[in-house]
Amino acid sequence: MPQWRQGLTKSLHKTRSMPESRYFQLATVDASGVPFCRTVVFRGITDENELVVISDTRSDKYNQLGQNSNAQVCWYFSKTREQYRFSCLATIITANQDISFVKQHWDKLSDAGKKQFLWGEPGTPRNDGTALQIEGSFDEVPPHFCVILLSIEKVDFLNLRGNPQNREWHQKDANGNWVSQSLIP
Numbered sequence: 001m002p003q004w005r006q007g008l009t010k011s012l013h014k015t016r017s018m019p020e021s022r023y024f025q026l027a028t029v030d031a032s033g034v035p036f037c038r039t040v041v042f043r044g045i046t047d048e049n050e051l052v053v054i055s056d057t058r059s060d061k062y063n064q065l066g067q068n069s070n071a072q073v074c075w076y077f078s079k080t081r082e083q084y085r086f087s088c089l090a091t092i093i094t095a096n097q098d099i100s101f102v103k104q105h106w107d108k109l110s111d112a113g114k115k116q117f118l119w120g121e122p123g124t125p126r127n128d129g130t131a132l133q134i135e136g137s138f139d140e141v142p143p144h145f146c147v148i149l150l151s152i153e154k155v156d157f158l159n160l161r162g163n164p165q166n167r168e169w170h171q172k173d174a175n176g177n178w179v180s181q182s183l184i185p
């Protein structure tokens, strides 16, 4: 396991009672290079060092990652005062591509979580005064539900504890082995 991932495992453990530590910021760029950033929920990390996020193929982030798979994650753990900045390459798995994989993630959601995907087209105008209707069923994966896998390629870690603070850079060498370097913060 790479050194940075051992650190991330510890950060997650130390902050396990804090729901806000399961949110991170995900930045993407659109076709003209304009950046967009939003908060998403951490759903896990694979053995291949991919962060797992669930999302919607009707969202801007889906279109942006389809045009440019480069993404950056910024994740701050306030309790331990640690920031991880992950440079990632995104792969999106849709229900069309791998229904059993996508369904595993759909089935883990609470009904309240599933509802987020059943209120109609995100980002389109909403009529004032009318309640949103659920379209579809909790038992079936909606066609627009997707899983984003963010493969971590480079890591810029900063720990604010200590004087001076501790900053580390991690990236893979030509053979794919992770190498680490301490940096002046």
Ligand SMILES: Cc1cc2nc3c(=O)[nH]c(=O)nc-3n(C[C@H](O)[C@H](O)[C@H](O)COP(=O)(O)O)c2cc1C
Pocket (backbone or CB within 6 Å): 023, 036, 037, 038, 039, 040, 041, 042, 053, 054, 055, 056, 059, 060, 061, 062, 123
């Ligand atoms: C705490 C929090 C968690 C969120 N988690 C997710 C998530 O896991 N997946 C997601 O697609 N959007 C999530 N959102 C909503 C996004 O931040 C964003 O508003 C939405 O996905 C539309 O983004 P886009 O138009 O840039 O694609 C979350 C928002 C908040 C405030």
